[in-house]
Amino acid sequence: MALTTKEVEHLAKLARLELTPAEVEQYAAQLGEVLAYVAKLQTIKGQAESSNPEGVNLRERFGRTLKN
Amino acid sequence: MLGIQQLTEKIKARELSAVEVVEKFNKTIAASKLNSFITPTPQQALAQARQIDEAITKGEKVGSLAGVPVAIKDVIVTKGIRSTGGSKILDNYLPPYDATVVERLKQAGAIIVGKTNCDEFAMGSSGENSGYGPSNNPWDKTKVTGGSSSGSTAAVAAVECVAALGSETGGSVRQPASFCGVVGLKPTYGRVSRHGLMAMTSSLDQVGPLARTVTDTARILQVIAGQDERDATSSRQSVPDYLANLPKDIKGMRIGVAAEFFADGLQAEVKELVEKAIAKIKSLAATIVEVSLPSLEYALAAYYVICPSEVSANLARYDGIRYGGRAGVESLADLYTKTRGQLLGAEAKRRIMLGTYVLSAGYYEAYYRQALLARQVIKKDFDKIFNKVDILATPTTPTTAFALGSKLADPLSMYLADVYTVPVNIAGLPAISLPCGLAGGLPVGLQLIGPAWSEDKLLQVAYQYEQSERWREQLPPGVKSVY
Numbered sequence: 001m002a003l004t005t006k007e008v009e010h011l012a013k014l015a016r017l018e019l020t021p022a023e024v025e026q027y028a029a030q031l032g033e034v035l036a037y038v039a040k041l042q043t044i045k046g047q048a049e050s051s052n053p054e055g056v057n058l059r060e061r062f063g064r065t066l067k068n
Numbered sequence: 069m070l071g072i073q074q075l076t077e078k079i080k081a082r083e084l085s086a087v088e089v090v091e092k093f094n095k096t097i098a099a100s101k102l103n104s105f106i107t108p109t110p111q112q113a114l115a116q117a118r119q120i121d122e123a124i125t126k127g128e129k130v131g132s133l134a135g136v137p138v139a140i141k142d143v144i145v146t147k148g149i150r151s152t153g154g155s156k157i158l159d160n161y162l163p164p165y166d167a168t169v170v171e172r173l174k175q176a177g178a179i180i181v182g183k184t185n186c187d188e189f190a191m192g193s194s195g196e197n198s199g200y201g202p203s204n205n206p207w208d209k210t211k212v213t214g215g216s217s218s219g220s221t222a223a224v225a226a227v228e229c230v231a232a233l234g235s236e237t238g239g240s241v242r243q244p245a246s247f248c249g250v251v252g253l254k255p256t257y258g259r260v261s262r263h264g265l266m267a268m269t270s271s272l273d274q275v276g277p278l279a280r281t282v283t284d285t286a287r288i289l290q291v292i293a294g295q296d297e298r299d300a301t302s303s304r305q306s307v308p309d310y311l312a313n314l315p316k317d318i319k320g321m322r323i324g325v326a327a328e329f330f331a332d333g334l335q336a337e338v339k340e341l342v343e344k345a346i347a348k349i350k351s352l353a354a355t356i357v358e359v360s361l362p363s364l365e366y367a368l369a370a371y372y373v374i375c376p377s378e379v380s381a382n383l384a385r386y387d388g389i390r391y392g393g394r395a396g397v398e399s400l401a402d403l404y405t406k407t408r409g410q411l412l413g414a415e416a417k418r419r420i421m422l423g424t425y426v427l428s429a430g431y432y433e434a435y436y437r438q439a440l441l442a443r444q445v446i447k448k449d450f451d452k453i454f455n456k457v458d459i460l461a462t463p464t465t466p467t468t469a470f471a472l473g474s475k476l477a478d479p480l481s482m483y484l485a486d487v488y489t490v491p492v493n494i495a496g497l498p499a500i501s502l503p504c505g506l507a508g509g510l511p512v513g514l515q516l517i518g519p520a521w522s523e524d525k526l527l528q529v530a531y532q533y534e535q536s537e538r539w540r541e542q543l544p545p546g547v548k549s550v551y
Contacts, residue, residue, distance in 0.1 A: 003425075008308075008421070011421040011424050011425055012409075012421065013307055014424050015380060015408075015417075015424045016387070016401075016404040016405050016408055017378070017405060017408050017409045017412070017417055017420065018396075018405040018406050018408070019409060019417070023414075023417075026416070027418060027421060029424065030418060030480075031418065032482055033419060033479075034372060034479065034483070035422075035426075035481055036133050037368075037372070038213055038369040038372050038373050038435065038439075038465075039369075039437040040365070040369050041373065041435065041439055041441075041442055042438055044366060044441055044442050044445060048456060049355070053408045059403075
């Protein structure tokens, strides 16, 4: 499930990366392989149950007084 | 070899001077063939050592780490000392401030002997993604150290420092600790300040200590843990005395074992040694309880969506304007694309593009949202486990250290080296890796995972196991301790 070179060139443009033609070829295959692996996430069932989408608390509530 | 406490006691009693200690370590570092340091700091270290000796001579109070040589992973900034983060894009970067963890170590009297090698911006599992060449495993120089805290771990294993700071996003302290036969701890998310840690995956990143023993690991954690008003994600949770529980027995403690961590892909010798270690823990009067982590198979996939997504945003700051190196001058667009294209390494570019892809309109729902859902499911599975047991025991890595160069062309196989460490980061939990034997001359690590804020209990179980064996006394072939 390799990406096309056109897709990789578009991603590189969005990410402000200048790639050589050899890099484009290589990334097309490698990114495709990783995307095929992470596709298993689509089989996870269920809805987000928490209003906190991260699933973990990234920071505590503000409003405390900070000491100097 | 001395522990941190014995070393500082000798220095405080003036049996040894901090200068003498630092001179020995400076010499060892200069002679090292492991490429563990990007920037050794012998002069600054000596200046710090002189201050400590002076303070002791004057009878002033010195801290718990007085005169202890420590190494700092290069993704952690140090005032006026080059901090590259393992990237050529920051080759000439001199930070104007110290990270909070560095500030705290210095206040405690620790001496910074240098900045250690690592995978570029902490992205990698072998140390080979460093812009400054890989570090070598002290047990076998043809093998990787693991990563991304490659240099910090090699330096601790080869006694080029007494302890070191690494950083974790998916196993970057525990995995190399396992490969190099030292102790590495990943604290609970929010336990240690990240002010001054170069951001990679902000919802996962955490600084962690590496040392040769559980006690020394606890002593470093004690100094760096605790809230920092300069990091809003650092927690107000109080910091317990991490040394207090170490000598207490673990009688009746419930240790979980989950079959998912002993599945296909686990090297037979690693399995055998970890099972032996678990049997040993059982013999210390702990109870072994079978548990299950069915969502384990989703953890690595979730990681390789969440991490690249955040990387694609966090690394946008390296644009050739604000920091470091620069290439291309034709136009602003040319400056951005050439600087980033030429000065960022292959893995950084790979993750930036992966993140850009999975966050794109039309793909966000299928990848990023599903990864967040997986994160919740994994967190809940761990919660269920910790209703039944105190600590979960697993292998740290599926294999021992692999050969340098063997996984470079195949990023996915490299990613799989973190399959047992990543779930811990995804759920924000603390975990420790410590040596549990040698397989074919290479170290194997036992991983202990606990619920949030259970570092004291993790260290206690780790210490009790460590004391029941003698792995901590083993040094890599040819390595001699200078203290």
